[in-house]
Amino acid sequence: MGNIFGQYLKVATFGESHGPATGVVIDGLPAGLKIDPAKIQRDLNRRRPGQSLFTTSRKESDAAEILSGLTAEGLSNGSSLAILIRNEGAESSGYAALAGKFRPGHADWTYFHKYGLLPQPGGGRASGRETAGRVAAGAVARIFLDELSESTLTVRAGAAAVGPVKALARDWDFAESDPLRFLDPALAQKAQDFVKEAMDQGDSVGAVVEVRAEGLPVGMGSPVFNKLEAKLGGAYFSIGAVRAVELGEGLGLAAGLGSQANDSLGPEGPTGDLHGGVLGGISTGRPLICRLFVRPTPSIRKTQKTINIKGEPAEISVSGRHDPCLAPRLAPVAEAMTLLVLADCWLGPYHRMAEKPEPYL
Amino acid sequence: MGNIFGQYLKVATFGESHGPATGVVIDGLPAGLKIDPAKIQRDLNRRRPGQSLFTTSRKESDAAEILSGLTAEGLSNGSSLAILIRNEGAESSGYAALAGKFRPGHADWTYFHKYGLLPQPGGGRASGRETAGRVAAGAVARIFLDELSESTLTVRAGAAAVGPVKALARDWDFAESDPLRFLDPALAQKAQDFVKEAMDQGDSVGAVVEVRAEGLPVGMGSPVFNKLEAKLGGAYFSIGAVRAVELGEGLGLAAGLGSQANDSLGPEGPTGDLHGGVLGGISTGRPLICRLFVRPTPSIRKTQKTINIKGEPAEISVSGRHDPCLAPRLAPVAEAMTLLVLADCWLGPYHRMAEKPEPYL
Amino acid sequence: MGNIFGQYLKVATFGESHGPATGVVIDGLPAGLKIDPAKIQRDLNRRRPGQSLFTTSRKESDAAEILSGLTAEGLSNGSSLAILIRNEGAESSGYAALAGKFRPGHADWTYFHKYGLLPQPGGGRASGRETAGRVAAGAVARIFLDELSESTLTVRAGAAAVGPVKALARDWDFAESDPLRFLDPALAQKAQDFVKEAMDQGDSVGAVVEVRAEGLPVGMGSPVFNKLEAKLGGAYFSIGAVRAVELGEGLGLAAGLGSQANDSLGPEGPTGDLHGGVLGGISTGRPLICRLFVRPTPSIRKTQKTINIKGEPAEISVSGRHDPCLAPRLAPVAEAMTLLVLADCWLGPYHRMAEKPEPYL
């Protein structure tokens, strides 16, 4: 259980790292939406491994095949849309050396105790490969939101910090082509240097991924348990390495005074971004801003203490192909989860008798 | 929508600040569980207003009436258990002065735009009063978990920081009787002084609430979208004032190196608490540790800029009865949400053919 | 579990026959809907016991108190609407005689084995009293559908057969005032005579309840698992005594030829009612017609063979206050379930990009 996400736009993902394929079934898409496979592929390519020094050298074309849900004209037909992505570059040789030892910081130990599974090649379902289906679904959500919003809604994610190097600026176009998706051009080299040095020492680096969505209408999210930040919080924490989530300037607000923690209200609503575009659990129309605090890749070459499946002490050095910093490839996943949440909100039942005919019901 | 929480243990809450009552319907409780109403009342009392200088002077007995779900012997009967809490101390006079003005930092503005609602007395459904039903349900979950775990599972929450004052120690018994539920006896007075000074200036104070659950079995949470931290993250962000959530040492890990971010594995699993008791989305048996970053109470006496419902600029001073710091009353709500998530995990379908007869299926 | 119904309009019911109260929490209602309590009461009164020779003499005012979900002006506020109905006429004396014996045809035996419950006074949660909450929720759904459809959508139910007496005509206004809600004025007396004779012999009578909904738009229901008849079928079979459900002329169609089983299509769609207003799982705009086959009341005075809770053979004569025929009081419940399903369909996400602004999204 736990492989289905969403209340109105539901996505069921599948696939292990070293199995035959990964993919997703999307249920709840309205009919008549033009689905351009190239747009799905583009987002998958942004998550694809093997694109720079800072991502695993595993080779995957990540070619998406749409199995269902389209008319002959390429429009959504109102039924479930399935996307298949074959695995190609699974290479279990690196894992043989680990056989029988639990990797610290990984799911190996809990999966063994919960499911009785021996450590799986490539991490099985706990692999980052699992996110390919999410990104494919997120790409479909992006197409949907783009059409609904007449191309004014955008969702982007980039690295706001890499290890101790914090971005002081936000250049989203720069980030898109930066190997670490770092948001600050002036500090991008410094961030890379920090990662390279860690790599040289067989180590990995943590990061902060910032998500920024613009062009949201007022009204996304609902009171109590469906607050927009509750849906986003659950979504972001479902991404493997995320260890903290912040909405707007949440961390700072918690340390301060109320008189500095309320955005004044003007004719267009809140006049600032202290609460990341949300008020009372509902979007305000200002940019949605969240930060995901991402742990360093747990797989490192440096020797660590562990145990084997007999419970005996052991040492382990994980020498496979691993991203030294998860930020660049996690960013598209963070975008995907944001897109899925926003599409889910937009598809939710209309909330006001008088607004039935409004654009976002 | 958005008033129902949980997958297996479902709770449907209801009630506005100034309406007749608040409460909850709980669906999914096994039969044969002894429900002691005093235990429900005890948790409700811990959330109750009017208990110290630092909580609103609104008077509510918060007396819980169980309407259904019990046998004559007081055992759960396997059906839905409904709990009713009458509102008593609603006093709308303070709100008259605000009429027609949106309170900054509140749900007023978004509810108006989403639902067409004028600002509601006491905040309506967006009031903290909404959480009474959650706490009542959480108390029932606590009874359930207590029985399942043979009284070894505990969930507690306290203030790890109040404004800039950070607790350096964790004394959970002390916190229970401290008016701010502050965790560090040595710094408790300093925290109180900070809040008093803010109160004197018509201001309010942010805080960090820490949740600690001990005695969890290994195996709570599931891969992908039902990761324990995903369920908790969604639950915590559904609490009105929460603006960031951290699992274990998540914030620090994101700024550091992988070699310092993995707890070594020993015969009992992880040997440290860097990841707050979770690995691969599944509990490890170590303490579950989360931190909720709580914004300062948005209702302050200090004058703020806002607009009225005609969109005209206005000034506002919110002089009603408001907690100057949300930590002491939010802590029981954080416990409740934790308890509901853990009960939900424990009630989930069994996950392993070989473990059918184990204690937590 | 099992006390929550619906996907978009969710209702959580609670309450046992002899407990303090019964009721419902409704989640998902749009804001701004005028909720007239008298309309809720009217539907509750139609289900109320003690109204004729043919219904139990138990006295209940079934007065509904709305606990939440309304603005001061009586409009829905977009949050959960809770309705409380106190139990008044519970009288357990009749049950003492049964103590320790399982009533045949009742839930006693399975509840004992599944939940460990001794036979509950009045049947506990398995009592027909459970349906009061459904009817209250259905009344709210009726208000909603009435407003959406501009008062053109109607849902009615009546007895199409009582024991062997089959109605040959359908007079819906007549049925509303007939003590058996029998649909055929010419045969109503015959139906009553049949029931009276059974009552005299300490027996009870089965029936067929027909539901007819008019004024549905085209488009209710979705392919595959959310077909309109699938949602209705699940809803109807959840009513205690229902043992078969027929859509349109389903029973007859199954025994015949295809050339007689397709309604021709004309400019307005199907030109007949063979399939009860549904095609491909989706409403056609023609009347929705379903029939519920209702078993005779299991509680009868006639002596039956049973066992006691020790498993020893016993005889039982159930002499409490019981409806001799369930049709008249089950009809409003059938209406309620139909209304809830239709409201649920109408609230579902919009299904077509081009139809966003249409009346039923």
Next chain:
Amino acid sequence: MGNIFGQYLKVATFGESHGPATGVVIDGLPAGLKIDPAKIQRDLNRRRPGQSLFTTSRKESDAAEILSGLTAEGLSNGSSLAILIRNEGAESSGYAALAGKFRPGHADWTYFHKYGLLPQPGGGRASGRETAGRVAAGAVARIFLDELSESTLTVRAGAAAVGPVKALARDWDFAESDPLRFLDPALAQKAQDFVKEAMDQGDSVGAVVEVRAEGLPVGMGSPVFNKLEAKLGGAYFSIGAVRAVELGEGLGLAAGLGSQANDSLGPEGPTGDLHGGVLGGISTGRPLICRLFVRPTPSIRKTQKTINIKGEPAEISVSGRHDPCLAPRLAPVAEAMTLLVLADCWLGPYHRMAEKPEPYL
């Protein structure tokens, strides 16, 4: 929406008649279950077209490929199990003749109005081909139930009636090899003759499919909305051509007296099958018996009146490859839905504190 079924064992199906593939993602299977692909294939083969005179001549190997969810040893791994079935025999030529005309009794007309879809080749998602994914998932549920019950639980379906020919006996082994899956060997030829005659006249035939499940434990199903018959009713009515559903002797009971409608209770529970193995919505341990009333295949060669997509009157003769009677291929689908419901019940949360360690939690 509407492509996901189940509460605990969730299945998401996909695929159109003439698209690239059909299949299913199964979420909620416990880990450690041996999945023999041959068992999945066997059930798919039972539903496969082209097996006799009475089934469409469309050729499909219906070869199932498992894409995920298994360990290297072929055991379920606790995550989602995806099954892919490529379409091979789609042949749209027969459909060209129909282009622009709505087939009576089909989903064409409602899909056009709801989704804006022109009539789809082969019926698109409304095709019987959609059920391949259900049968694959049902086969997995069968494996699961077989293991849980130690091979004592069986679910079978066969034709209890074909047109006016009613089976007077129940020979389940015979039915398995009969081309119509007819349950009565003595009348099987008569049933075939009736169908052949209809075929000769370009017509089709209705049927009644009976489902019989043996070996159920006591306790499947829950009060109120999750009654076993409610889950089954919703499941059966989701199968395209089903127009009525009967539990036990439901149709007869509705026409009779209470004194003949209660199975006496003995030490093992009910002593008869009047209520089809269910009491109070919960299984009794006796055989589960349901009947599905299946309309005749809507696609017939005989000329029918219809309209084209411009709304103009037209005549239509549907000459493609169609089963003249749906019973033989619908029976495995009815089994699959039964298996999915039973597995879902068995996977539901445990319902009784005292029974935690029992075999079916």
